[in-house]
Amino acid sequence: MTTRLHPTQEVDPGAPAIEVRDLHKSFGDNDVLTGIDFHVDAGQVVCVIGPSGSGKSTLLRCVNRLEEPTSGQVLIEGIDITDPETELDAVRSRIGMVFQQFNLFSHMTVLRNLTIAQQRAKKRSRKEAEEVARRNLDRVGLSDKIDAYPAHLSGGQQQRVAIARALSMDPDMMLFDEPTSALDPELVGDVLDVMKTLAGEGMTMMVVTHEMGFAREVGDKLVFMADGVICEEGDPREVLGNPREPRTQEFLSKVL
Amino acid sequence: MGSLTRTQRQRAVQFSLYGLFVLLIVLFWVVSDKEAIRANFFLAEGFTETWQDFVFIGAKNTILYTVIAFVGGFVLAMVLVLMKLAPVAPFRWLATAYIELFRGLPALVVILFMAFGVPIAFGWRPPGGPVGAGLVGLMLVSAAYMAETIRAGIEAVPKGQTEAARSLGMNGGWTMATVVMPQALRIVIPPLTNELVILIKDTSLLFVIGMAANEKELTTMARDFMSSGPSAGTATSLTFAALLYLAITLPLTRVVAWLERRQNRSR
Ligand SMILES: Nc1ncnc2c1ncn2[C@@H]1O[C@H](COP(=O)(O)OP(=O)(O)OP(=O)(O)O)[C@@H](O)[C@H]1O
Ligand SMILES: [Mg+2]
Secondary structure, eight states: OOOOSSSSOOOOTTSOSEEEEEEEEEETTEEEEEEEEEEEOTTOEEEEEOOTTSSHHHHHHHHTTSSOOSEEEEEETTEETTSTTSOHHHHHTTEEEEOTTOOOOTTSOHHHHHHHHHHHTSOOOHHHHHHHHHHHHHHTTOGGGTTOOGGGSOHHHHHHHHHHHHHTTOOSEEEEESTTTTSOHHHHHHHHHHHHHHHHTTOEEEEEOSOHHHHHHHOSEEEEEETTEEEEEEOHHHHHHSOOSHHHHHHHHHHO | OTTSOHHHHHHHHHHHHHHHHHHHHHHHHHHSOHHHHHHHHOOOTTHHHHHHHIIIIIIHHHHHHHHHHHHHHHHHHHHHHHHHTOSSHHHHHHHHHHHHHHHHSOHHHHHHIIIIIHHHHHOOOOTTHHHHHHHHHHHHHHHHHHHHHHHHHHHHSOHHHHHHHHHTTOOHHHIIIIIIHHHHHHHHHHHHHHHHHHHHHHGGGGGGSOOOGGGOOHHHHHHHHHHSSTTTTSSHHHHHHHHHHHHHHHHHHHHHHHHHHHHHHTO
């Protein structure tokens, strides 16, 4: 696809995949994000942790503008998506998103879930879309569920289908918002395995998670958020093993 | 009674209630004037000739008018819903004003307005003569109710469905058409079927309009046979019309109940 993402700005291969500059977000008089600066380089896996209500989901949702930032900039591969001239839909189809509640289209089969946006947003032919869908279902190990409806799948299977759906758009990067938090403990492993494979293949990933094991093993960078700001960031093993900030120490002592 | 167990006491209460029920039936049977009931409500003699008119003109027109008003009302309701979702406020106000106005008026008043008031005031005559005008009135009213029902259905579709579609790069129109609307319509099938049942009954309001012989719906037909024909002077024709209404509405209300049960199970 050669849809222009912006009338004047070009994709910059040297720029970070995601760059957030002085991002603020308020809901009414609730200031949720109060000045966030950070970036994710191409091929990096960045994990975001922090207490409930600290604004992790809000930050993630600002990255593809599901949430409208109050001020600040979000650059995707060098293109400022807070600029009103940006072709938001075209940018979004380059950013896969996986939700805590899966959000599969409940009235569509697994196959249709994977093809609908390819056909409507990427203008792929039905045949091509189905080929891509089959390939991605195979990647997450669910080829046999191609004709099933979401309600007939387990949570873990639904989440893997959701990942395959996002991958079917051939995104340059993936956002995950607590992808395993709604799952029964015995189903978490399958989803994490898929994510690990993806990371191993070089996918750029931004992952909000409570899975410290995943962050330690797979993450290139760990970001700890508290009260709307980034409190500490660095190498996951360093941050988890030897946190500098008292807020981080306090949080980790509760969850580890 | 003190020596009875709990279940024995419950039994006793149940038996006395059944007894009371039987007693009431017997009492009604003894007291009622069966001959008067038969002669006034079930005078079958004249019906060998007229029942075909009831079924093939009256019931047929009732169904036809219902379908016309329902389809027209549904299309108008979709327009109102889209207006309610419009990014420009005046459209939303207009839709809200419409819905409040037509839900606040008796359907009969709207029908009279369309059939008599509007032609007198503006000289505009809807197609189909007075019946067409009355149908436009029914359409206008049912659209207001259906619009509210459909909007509620759209709001009942989880927000995550829209977010997932938009995050995949689908635009607002495609998201509405392929993700939200199909799920919303599935949710509103039972309430819309209810709307259909109400509309079937409301076509009887058209009896205030003068109709040609082949335009009459069930109620008009029944009323006319109360003053002419073999069962004139009795309520027999009303009984017959009532039975035909029930023959149409009861299966539909059963369908609604079944749809609702199925929907509750799949949640
Ligand atoms: N759409 C919204 N409208 C109003 N307030 C919101 C909205 N979304 C989030 N908030 C508020 O923003 C704050 C941060 O929410 P957010 O979901 O980003 O936290 P989180 O770090 O993801 O928490 P959790 O770990 O529980 O998911 C909360 O106080 C929440 O109430
Ligand atoms: Mg969250």
